[in-house]
Amino acid sequence: MEVDRDSSNDFLSNLSQELFMIRETGVREEGERLIELQIGPAHPGSGHMRILAWVDGDIVVRCDPDIGFVHRTIEKLSENRAYIKTIPLVERPSLLDTTPITIGYVNAVEKLMGIEAPPRAKYLRTILAEITRIASHFYGIGILAVFLGHSTGFMWAFGDREVMIELATMLTGARITYAYVIPGGVRRDMPQNFPDQVEKGLRYIERRLKDWEKLFLNNPVVERRLRDIGVLKPVMARRLGITGPNLRASGVDYDVRMAEPYEAYDEIDFMIPVAEEGDAYARGLVRFKEIEQSISIIRQAIKKIPDGDIISPQISRLFNPLMKKIYAETRRVKFPSLLATLKPPKGEAMARVEAGRGEALFHIISDGSTNPYRFRFVTPSFRNVILFKYLIPGHRVADIPAIYGSIDYFPPEADR
Amino acid sequence: MSSQTSPQSTQMKKEDPDLKRFLEILNERTKDLNPKISIDKYGRAIYIEISNEKLHELAERLSKLGIDHVKSVTGVDYPSENKIELLIHAGSYLRTLRKYTIIIKSFLDRSSPKTRSLTDVWPSAEFQEREAWEMFGIYFEGHPDLRRLLLPEDFEGTWPMRKDFMIKTRRPGEVEGPWK
Amino acid sequence: MVYIGPLEIPGRLIYDFLHIFILPGFGAILVLVILIIWAERKIAGLVQLRYGPLHVSRRIGGALQLVADLIRYSLQEFIVPENVDKIAYLMAPALALLFAVIPIAFMPTAPGIAPPIYVEPNLLLILAVISLAPIFVIVTGVASDNKFAFIGSLREAFLMISYEIPFIISILSTALIYGTLDLYKIVEAQSKTFLGVLLNPFAALVAYIAILRITGRFPFEISEAESELVMGPYTEYSGLMYGVAMGIGYIKLYVYTLLFSIVFLGGWLPISSTGNIVFDYILGNIILLIKASILMLIAVFLRSVYPRYRIDQAVRLGWSLILILSGAAVAWSLIIHLII
Numbered sequence: 001m002e003v004d005r006d007s008s009n010d011f012l013s014n015l016s017q018e019l020f021m022i023r024e025t026g027v028r029e030e031g032e033r034l035i036e037l038q039i040g041p042a043h044p045g046s047g048h049m050r051i052l053a054w055v056d057g058d059i060v061v062r063c064d065p066d067i068g069f070v071h072r073t074i075e076k077l078s079e080n081r082a083y084i085k086t087i088p089l090v091e092r093p094s095l096l097d098t099t100p101i102t103i104g105y106v107n108a109v110e111k112l113m114g115i116e117a118p119p120r121a122k123y124l125r126t127i128l129a130e131i132t133r134i135a136s137h138f139y140g141i142g143i144l145a146v147f148l149g150h151s152t153g154f155m156w157a158f159g160d161r162e163v164m165i166e167l168a169t170m171l172t173g174a175r176i177t178y179a180y181v182i183p184g185g186v187r188r189d190m191p192q193n194f195p196d197q198v199e200k201g202l203r204y205i206e207r208r209l210k211d212w213e214k215l216f217l218n219n220p221v222v223e224r225r226l227r228d229i230g231v232l233k234p235v236m237a238r239r240l241g242i243t244g245p246n247l248r249a250s251g252v253d254y255d256v257r258m259a260e261p262y263e264a265y266d267e268i269d270f271m272i273p274v275a276e277e278g279d280a281y282a283r284g285l286v287r288f289k290e291i292e293q294s295i296s297i298i299r300q301a302i303k304k305i306p307d308g309d310i311i312s313p314q315i316s317r318l319f320n321p322l323m324k325k326i327y328a329e330t331r332r333v334k335f336p337s338l339l340a341t342l343k344p345p346k347g348e349a350m351a352r353v354e355a356g357r358g359e360a361l362f363h364i365i366s367d368g369s370t371n372p373y374r375f376r377f378v379t380p381s382f383r384n385v386i387l388f389k390y391l392i393p394g395h396r397v398a399d400i401p402a403i404y405g406s407i408d409y410f411p412p413e414a415d416r
Numbered sequence: 417m418s419s420q421t422s423p424q425s426t427q428m429k430k431e432d433p434d435l436k437r438f439l440e441i442l443n444e445r446t447k448d449l450n451p452k453i454s455i456d457k458y459g460r461a462i463y464i465e466i467s468n469e470k471l472h473e474l475a476e477r478l479s480k481l482g483i484d485h486v487k488s489v490t491g492v493d494y495p496s497e498n499k500i501e502l503l504i505h506a507g508s509y510l511r512t513l514r515k516y517t518i519i520i521k522s523f524l525d526r527s528s529p530k531t532r533s534l535t536d537v538w539p540s541a542e543f544q545e546r547e548a549w550e551m552f553g554i555y556f557e558g559h560p561d562l563r564r565l566l567l568p569e570d571f572e573g574t575w576p577m578r579k580d581f582m583i584k585t586r587r588p589g590e591v592e593g594p595w596k
Numbered sequence: 597m598v599y600i601g602p603l604e605i606p607g608r609l610i611y612d613f614l615h616i617f618i619l620p621g622f623g624a625i626l627v628l629v630i631l632i633i634w635a636e637r638k639i640a641g642l643v644q645l646r647y648g649p650l651h652v653s654r655r656i657g658g659a660l661q662l663v664a665d666l667i668r669y670s671l672q673e674f675i676v677p678e679n680v681d682k683i684a685y686l687m688a689p690a691l692a693l694l695f696a697v698i699p700i701a702f703m704p705t706a707p708g709i710a711p712p713i714y715v716e717p718n719l720l721l722i723l724a725v726i727s728l729a730p731i732f733v734i735v736t737g738v739a740s741d742n743k744f745a746f747i748g749s750l751r752e753a754f755l756m757i758s759y760e761i762p763f764i765i766s767i768l769s770t771a772l773i774y775g776t777l778d779l780y781k782i783v784e785a786q787s788k789t790f791l792g793v794l795l796n797p798f799a800a801l802v803a804y805i806a807i808l809r810i811t812g813r814f815p816f817e818i819s820e821a822e823s824e825l826v827m828g829p830y831t832e833y834s835g836l837m838y839g840v841a842m843g844i845g846y847i848k849l850y851v852y853t854l855l856f857s858i859v860f861l862g863g864w865l866p867i868s869s870t871g872n873i874v875f876d877y878i879l880g881n882i883i884l885l886i887k888a889s890i891l892m893l894i895a896v897f898l899r900s901v902y903p904r905y906r907i908d909q910a911v912r913l914g915w916s917l918i919l920i921l922s923g924a925a926v927a928w929s930l931i932i933h934l935i936i
Contacts, residue, residue: 037743045824058907068566076577111458149817150903155644221815221902224909238509241485241540252509259514260460350461350505350517361487361505363519376503378488378544386543397747398824398906415566 034061037397041069045147045401048411051388058396065388071415078375083109084182084340086375091177094379094413097136097356099129101379102181104353107262108362109183111349113342115314119264121185123305126264127198128171128180130294130301134205135164136356137245137287137294144284144405145216148225153216160208163201170194182333183342185311189331195302202295209288217285226281230391230403233278240390243380244358246407249286250278256354268300280406287408315339341370357381357408381414432459434512445477465521468502468531474520475537483508483518486534489544491524491552493578498526500552500578506538524554533559551577611877612712619881620705620854625697628889629846630662636896637661643900666839674835677741684739689833689840692732696848699726703854704780706880708869717777722855723764729848730756730810733819736841737829748828751907752819755809758914762922763806766799769922769929770859773936783863792860795932799925800860802918804891807856809910811849813895815902818910849892857887 039051050066074093078086090105091098103125110116117125138161145153165175171190172178180187216222232242237250247254253274257265273289275282309316311333318336319327326334346368353360358380365374387407392400435455439462442453451474452465466474487505494501504520507513524531533556534541545556546565553575556562567576574581615621634649638657641648649658676682699722701712715721730752737749770792771777774785786792793800809816820828827833830841857863864880905913 035743035747037747043826068564068568071566073576076581111456145903148903149814151640152644152900153903155646159645215901219902221905225903225906238484239539241487241538247509254509254514348456350456350519352517359487361517363488363503363505365492374492376488376490378505382543383487383540386540396906396908398818401824 669839
């Protein structure tokens with residue numbers, strides 16, 4: 001195996017120095033020429049974070065993201081809770097694409113316990129994960145539109161996202177936070193008319209994507225605002241550890257679904273959309289293309305889904321007769337009490353998934369009791385925060401919302 | 417990218433020739449640092465345990481090998497053994513090495529955990545190390561900008577993620593004081 | 597010739613009162629601005645697959661939403677921050693509004709009747725007064741002790757210079773064709789030859805784009821960019837002043853489109869003076885207001901289509917393309933004037 005390297009050591013140190021260099025304008029005192037703008041949490045263009053920007057005239061000289069306003073200490077709270085109870089907790093930060101994050105956590109728990117979900121459950125998880133991925137991309141596109149001032153893009157994005165949420169409601173019973181994936185399988189089976197409804201929904205989204213192209217992607221003002229803004233070169237993206245569509249818009253075709261396939265992804269054919277320019281327009285475009293790929297994945301998964309159990313036999317072995325009856329009649333899983341207080345063996349497990357915004361990492365250290373000893377959870381937005389510091393300087397004040405919207409940073413997901 | 421068998425993500429791995437070759441090269445390049453290398457039973461995570469003084473050297477050798485970014489830098493608190501374990505997840509964007517995650521563990525002394533910052537080898541560790549510092553108290557020497565990331569500026573108390581930081585429940589009538 | 601009307605004082609005073617306070621003055625402003633803002637929100641709602649304002653007066657589609665909004669702004673607490681320059685803070689929006697509305701007193705809007713203040717070069721007077729309004733907008737931003745308001749004022753200053761100049765050049769170039777600076781005579785000249793739009797399309801285009809910028813319509817809503825500066829120069833205002841700040845853009849739109857319709861679309865044509873003052877007054881004004889409303893609706897519809905430009909892109913556009921087009925308008929006018 002040839003280990004291909006694309007850099008040598010002194011290039012690396014030069015690049016590190018270049019990355020840490022702040023653009024010098026000669027004047028550093030605040031009040032003389034620099035204005036410190038606090039685009040704070042109570043601002044229409046900032047989300048749940050504060051962006052501190054030092055501005056010389058109209059050019060941003062230095063930018064510092066101040067995050068942590070919605071830090072909910074998920075990692076610390078999970079040390080006091082049983083493994084099952086952490087599933088809704090883990091869902092809450094990344095509120096838009098909840099299912100891939102839940103799948104990651106449950107995969108880590110399953111690896112600890114040594115059980116595996118049956119194939120039908122894996123396909124159901126994949127379908128729901130792709131539905132939420134489309135919803136999450138629409139949210140990202142809507143936020144990009146509203147930060148540019150394009151209220152039509154915002155309303156359309158949320159309206160189209162509603163179609164996906166209705167589909168998820170049909171499958172799981174809840175709109176956004178499902179707690180659908182449990183160790184060993186899923187909690188409900190899909191209803192009879194689900195494949196037809198999914199097909200209707202997907203055809204509607206495909207029609208809407210054509211409208212989007214006319215209104216948003218070919219809009220001359222949008223192109224002026226987004227082209228050549230916030231250019232992220234591939235070398236810089238690799239060094240900074242960027243993940244998700246931001247990375248794929250810079251030319252690196254890294255996707256965890258292809259690199260380390262989980263659930264049903266290695267039986268489904270899909271492509272990874274990659275753009276070369278790395279500017280804000282490319283990042284928006286990659287999200288649109290990924291929606292198309294997700295539509296194709298859902299179609300294939302609905303066609304290929306096998307029959308069978310939706311919960312692993314190691315768990316259904318623990319059912320009492322009432323639970324077995326409910327499972328046989330309505331295909332819903334009720335938790336046996338042993339699952340609620342499960343004690344995995346001592347050890348560690350790690351899982352990675354591709355959420356809507358990038359790669360999420362889960363690492364659980366268990367000491368044999370009902371609560372995890374340490375639960376480490378890194379979300380893609382937390383890895384993308386560094387772009388605020390290195391991408392914005394050199395651009396104008398009006399580019400701050402444009403770049404923010406294009407990297408699709410979601411503060412609750414980053415703060416956990 | 418389809419395979420004949422069912423999805424393999426949680427099954428035991430069969431022999432993987434790429435992994436063997438990578439482990440050979442890794443062993444050969446880092447022999448003198450005396451690491452303890454092991455793989456998990458699913459064949460995707462490579463655990464390396466190493467002592468703290470040699471951590472930076474190991475990081476440099478790994479980055480020459482192609483491991484070009486860090487996914488997570490954090491700690492695990494073991495108060496009973498008086499140690500804090502520094503847990504680093506690193507990976508690579510290169511096509512041949514994408515499927516592996518390198519997990520580096522290194523033990524630090526709990527009373528004053530100090531280690532050398534990895535930001536000159538892996539710039540992606542910058543914000544991760546800030547979080548590790550504010551949560552565990554691990555001081556990274558050479559970090560360009562070590563300050564609070566997630567906690568508010570007026571937070572008082574000990575390092576939150578250590579085991580001796582108790583989450584208190586407030587009872588009715590109690591006034592909230594600064595955390596212990 | 598302009599028919600000044602019966603020179604007895606009561607008739608003149610009655611007409612002046614009606615012109616300033618009812619039609620096309622404050623009464624028309626109130627009704628039209630309310631309807632235009634409602635139309636903007638309704639059109640945007642229909643394009644965006646939602647209802648738009650519907651709750652307040654269901655049977656007429658929510659048209660009285662703005663009345664409810666205005667009542668709410670009037671009753672809201674008006675907070676004056678401590679560190680602002682109080683005189684400037686309180687006077688500047690009022691003065692901006694004043695200078696935006698005064699030109700109505702100079703405009704002839706009906707055939708055969710003179711406006712309340714009639715001077716021969718009334719086009720020049722209108723342009724001069726209306727260009728004073730942005731100065732007070734700049735003062736509001738600087739008077740509020742807020743960095744975002746300050747940046748909003750700077751943007752307004754840049755854009756004011758780069759877009760008022762082409763506007764004035766293009767309007768004056770049409771005056772060049774007709775050979776007069778009197779709005780009444782301009783309309784009469786249009787009734788004899790073609791409409792202003794056909795005589796000098798460059799000037800019409802430049803004037804319309806400049807109107808979009810001056811009144812802050814998309815894609816030029818730059819000084820009050822909501823996702824970058826909270827409300828631009830008006831960030832620190834609340835209560836009734838906030839209502840005034842929101843309405844100022846639309847009132848300026850009304851006045852500018854009145855001017856545009858008189859100069860380019862023929863004002864109150866196709867009717868001409870019939871001798872009956874009341875008939876002339878009502879019909880002439882209504883035709884003029886219909887033309888102005890169509891222009892306002894087009895300007896307001898662009899909210900649903902375009903995002904906003906960046907400041908340097910807009911300024912560059914103003915100084916390159918728009919200025920060159922207005923130069924072309926002047927050249928075209930000279931050619932036409934020599935022909936006609």
